[in-house]
Amino acid sequence: MGNTDFASSLKKLGPASAKEFASKNAIMLVLAGLVILIGIVQPSFLSIDNLLNILRISSVRAIIAMGVGGILITRGTDLSAGRTVGLAACIAASLTQRPDYVSKMFPDLPLLPFILPVLAAVSAGLVVGLFNGLVVAFLNVPPFITTLGTMVIVYGAASLYVDRPPRGAQPIGGLREDFTNLGTGSVGLPDVFSIPNLIILAAIVTVIIWVMLNKTRLGKNIYAIGGNPEAAAVSGVNVKKNLILVYVIGGFMYGLAGVLLAARSGGATNNYGQMYELDAIAACVIGGVSTSGGIGTVAGMLTGVLIFEVLNNGLVILGVSAYWQQIAKGLIIIAAVAVDIRKYLAKR
Amino acid sequence: MKRLIGVLVIFAVLFASFGCQAAAKKPKIGVAIYKFDDTFMSYVRNKIETSAKDKIEISVQDSQYDQPKQNDQVDQFLTQGYTSLAINLVDPSAVSVVIGKVQAKKTPIVFFNREPVAVDMAKYDKAYYVGAKAQESGTMEGELVVDYWKNTPAADKNKDGIIQYVMLIGDPSNTDAQYRTEYSIKAIEAAGLKVEKLAEDTAMWDRVKGQEKTAAWLAKFGDKIEVILANNDDMALGAIEACKAAGLTALGGKKPMVIVGVDATPPALDALEQGFLVGTVLNDAERQGLATFDLAFALATGAKEVKSDVAPLANAAGKADPAGKYIWVPYVKVTKENYKSFKK
Structure with missing residues (x-):
């Protein structure tokens, strides 16, 4: 390597490469820009407590987004995500009410070992995911329609579950502290340095999903199916099996998210999780997941979720009126994708 | 022909059954x-x-x-x-x-x-x-704040004699939400107390949204917030969770927060018992x-x-x-x- 080569590579590091960096990481820059902008206007936004708070909220949302994200990559979609979160939250909450709480949903429920309610709720998510996967894979019903159906079914099921004798429909409250601690507690030394449980759990899930998408055959198959399902089938990918798996994993994630949502808020109603699927899909799309399949990264999904939650929190802190919050969010979704899509346009 | 007769028979039966229904009422x-x-x-x-x-x-x-x-x-x-x-x-x-x-x-x-x-x-x-009468729920919610405030000097954290509050609104297009927002404050003012609104926002009657909005306000205003008024209990309960996360204690503790709601749902009564909720209004x-x-x-x-x-x-x-x-x-x-x- 001679000096001239070195000089030319130095040149490459100039404006052109900065431009390339910007276009490749546009979405991260949007996030950073938002954080800085809101922080300048309202410094309390950048307080540790508030940032941790945003991360806590994002943790649940990120788990849902990664569940939907995998499905989006296979050219699918999952509209039942939000309602499944709600169903799981209701199941988890109903089985973890304090024994001395007067209005228990199951008056004679014994103190269950912590893990049972969690398993029950997550299993409900798995069942919904399995159903979606089977219908999409074997009945060839388009995912949009399949999950539109299950969205309504799951909401009905959650309402039926909550509206039971002897007390009928009511918000489920009075949750055990060992359960809510899952969503509100932290690991570490109090007042010195501690990380909220939710963030740790979300980090673990993120690592697992990253490995799954990037290092396993399943992950490669998911991208292959999304890129071109016929070609994937021809090259020996069992499309049906992989599709079912990706919906089941999605269901698992919604179930887990529902458990954590109930734990964080200390209760649940059958209305929990409403429209979360749209937030999750929007977050994925903002994060560069292509709705036409085959493209998407875990980092992108997380960035999308963070942009959403930074906005949700930031606009409240800025004191923006509720109506303008909606308009601002909508505009930023469109703007973020418009900026991000330039990297694909440039390639053509 | 057979088919036609069949169809006619079915229609006849249907009409007959409708007729019966109408007659019996x-x-x-x-x-x-x-x-x-x-x-x-x-x-x-x-x-x-x-x-x-x-x-x-x-x-x-x-x-x-x-x-x-x-x-x-x-x-x-x-x-x-x-x-x-x-x-x-x-x-x-x-x-x-x-x-x-x-x-x-x-x-x-x-x-x-x-x-x-x-x-x-x-x-x-x-x-x-x-x-x-929807106005009545707002009035009573305000009165709950007044009663507590007058009996609890510590509630006035900055000792300025003014109630610094935040308001969690239900659906802003809903008249109940509008009345509760308006009449709760009117009742406080009618009792001769001064109020200062720090912030208000919609949480769509929802516990999770109530929690998220309150958490943001706590980050922004911290101890400046003295009272949280919520248009319903679900949002008040969300606010309580946010306060707990921010290290606030039950009423009578070191760092209490005055929170009121409306509806008297079972979880809200539980929060009352535990001392996190000052009061609620039963519709x-x-x-x-x-x-x-x-x-x-x-x-x-x-x-x-x-x-x-x-x-x-x-x-x-x-x-x-x-x-x-x-x-x-x-x-x-x-x-x-x-x-x-x-x-x-």
Whole structure:
């Protein structure tokens, strides 16, 4: 390597490469820009407590987004995500009410070992995911329609579950502290340095999903199916099996998210999780997941979720009126994708 | 030919059965709820359903927050010969269509919980309304704050004699939300206290949203917030969770927060017991449900004189109602002193 080569590579590091960096990481820059902008206007936004708070909220949302994200990559979609979160939250909450709480949903429920309610709720998510996967894979019903159906079914099921004798429909409250601690507690030394449980759990899930998408055959198959399902089938990918798996994993994630949502808020109603699927899909799309399949990264999904939650929190802190919050969010979704899509346009 | 005869036979049977139905006119009540996932309305619905048991046939429909859907449900009730309707409107301002339908069939109708426009109510002599005065819930919520504030000097954290508050609003297009927001503050001011609004925002009656908005405010204002008013208990409970996460304690502890809600749901009563909630206002779902049922039952069975055991038709709030078409079910303040009697 001679000096001239070195000089030319130095040149490459100039404006052109900065431009390339910007276009490749546009979405991260949007996030950073938002954080800085809101922080300048309202410094309390950048307080540790508030940032941790945003991360806590994002943790649940990120788990849902990664569940939907995998499905989006296979050219699918999952509209039942939000309602499944709600169903799981209701199941988890109903089985973890304090024994001395007067209005228990199951008056004679014994103190269950912590893990049972969690398993029950997550299993409900798995069942919904399995159903979606089977219908999409074997009945060839388009995912949009399949999950539109299950969205309504799951909401009905959650309402039926909550509206039971002897007390009928009511918000489920009075949750055990060992359960809510899952969503509100932290690991570490109090007042010195501690990380909220939710963030740790979300980090673990993120690592697992990253490995799954990037290092396993399943992950490669998911991208292959999304890129071109016929070609994937021809090259020996069992499309049906992989599709079912990706919906089941999605269901698992919604179930887990529902458990954590109930734990964080200390209760649940059958209305929990409403429209979360749209937030999750929007977050994925903002994060560069292509709705036409085959493209998407875990980092992108997380960035999308963070942009959403930074906005949700930031606009409240800025004191923006509720109506303008909606308009601002909508505009930023469109703007973020418009900026991000330039990297694909440039390639053509 | 055979097929044609078959079809004719089927039609004949159908007509015959319709005819029978029409002739018998068995009393039955058609109920439509604006949406099933509204917690409060599910209590009202439970009460209506349990009251009807073994007494009369009823059909309860979910209008899914969709007025056109509810209009269809009303049509269906009418064609099926229901003898009275109990309708929880989705859009109380769009009542004229519904009234037109029932008036044409001379079927009596009881609106409940969501109050229709008065002008439209006056058009039909068999239209009734059962509900609570929404303003009253706001007034009582404000009074809860006043009572606590006056008895607890420590509540004024910065000792400036002014109540610094944040407001969690339900659905801003909903009149209940507007009244509670407006009248709670009016009641505080009427008691001679000064208020300063730090922030207000919609949390759509939702616990998780209430928690998220409050957490953001706590990050911004910290100890400046002295009182959190929520349009309902679910949002108040969300606010409590956010306060707990920010290290705030129960009332009487080192860092308490004054939080009030409306609805007196079981989880809210639990929070009252634990000292995290100062008070809540009971919109008496059971009495609303019972009054609605009593009225609809009397109308369906053709009782000459219509009255409710829960509240006299004339009035409950003390104001004369010459037309005798409104039943006002009063709200109840719930605090640490009396919450036990509301536990079920």
